[in-house]
Amino acid sequence: MTSLPIMLWALAILVLATGLTTPGDAAGGAIKGTVTLKGASPELKKLAVTIDQYVCGKEKNPEDLVLSPQGGVRSAVVWLDKPPAGAPAAALPSATTMDQKECVFAPRVVVVPAGGRIDFLNSDRLLHNLHSTPSANPPFNRTQPKGRTITITFEKPEIIRVTCDLHSWMRGWVVVAEHPYYALTGGAGDFELRGLPPGRYTLKAWQERLGTISKEVVVGDQDPTPVTLEMPAR
Numbered sequence: 186m187t188s189l190p191i192m193l194w195a196l197a198i199l200v201l202a203t204g205l206t207t208p209g210d211a212a213g214g215a216i217k218g219t220v221t222l223k224g225a226s227p228e229l230k231k232l233a234v235t236i237d238q239y240v241c242g243k244e245k246n247p248e249d250l251v252l253s254p255q256g257g258v259r260s261a262v263v264w265l266d267k268p269p270a271g272a273p274a275a276a277l278p279s280a281t282t283m284d285q286k287e288c289v290f291a292p293r294v295v296v297v298p299a300g301g302r303i304d305f306l307n308s309d310r311l312l313h314n315l316h317s318t319p320s321a322n323p324p325f326n327r328t329q330p331k332g333r334t335i336t337i338t339f340e341k342p343e344i345i346r347v348t349c350d351l352h353s354w355m356r357g358w359v360v361v362a363e364h365p366y367y368a369l370t371g372g373a374g375d376f377e378l379r380g381l382p383p384g385r386y387t388l389k390a391w392q393e394r395l396g397t398i399s400k401e402v403v404v405g406d407q408d409p410t411p412v413t414l415e416m417p418a419r
């Protein structure tokens with residue numbers, strides 16, 4: 186080989202490598218933030234289990250508000266009020282699962298894109314049911330024996346509460362996303378939204394007990410823009 190083909194190969198590899206970045210990275214901006222509780226933590230009481238203790242246990246942790254030692258809010262959903270026009274973004278997975286395990290929905294909160302589906306599972310050796318009365322999507326009330334998978338497709342964006350009529354403490358939440366710029370917070374209240382062109386955005390955050398808040402954020406094109414979203418205790 187002469188040096189010219191080698192140089193061409195190197196150039197080709199460079200072009201390929203550049204073109205192989207994921208869509209989510211195509212726009213340089215990002216938001217990297219934390220959702221925190223503002224104010225004193227409300228008293229979080231254990232929930233008494235009155236039936237089916239052989240599977241469910243004697244009591245349940247209150248999962249309607251889960252905080253890190255630093256006050257980070259777990260399982261909050263953060264999204265852009267309006268997505269950037271024409272900006273590429275990594276799509277949310279179109280299918281996800283929500284299990285019923287030891288008589289709680291796991292995970293308690295899931296995000297699914299509009300038109301996406303959830304496979305509801307039951308890992309417990311007893312009967313659960315899935316009951317929900319959404320506003321924009323069709324209602325459902327389905328009996329769920331152990332091992333049965335119930336698949337439900339969600340067409341319209343909204344936040345939906347799911348309960349089990351047999352176990353009053355059971356709560357699950359389905360957040361049907363209008364666009365790809367949604368994130369679910371981790372155990373420290375942490376989240377990240379990537380693939381954002383620089384500009385001004387309105388961020389929204391929702392948590393089942395704390396409600397919804399908004400915050401204006403200006404995103405640059407270099408390092409991720411740090412944001413703290415404080416949700417007042419209530």
Ligand SMILES: [Cu+2]
Pocket residue numbers: 288312313314349350351352355
């Ligand atoms: Cu149940």
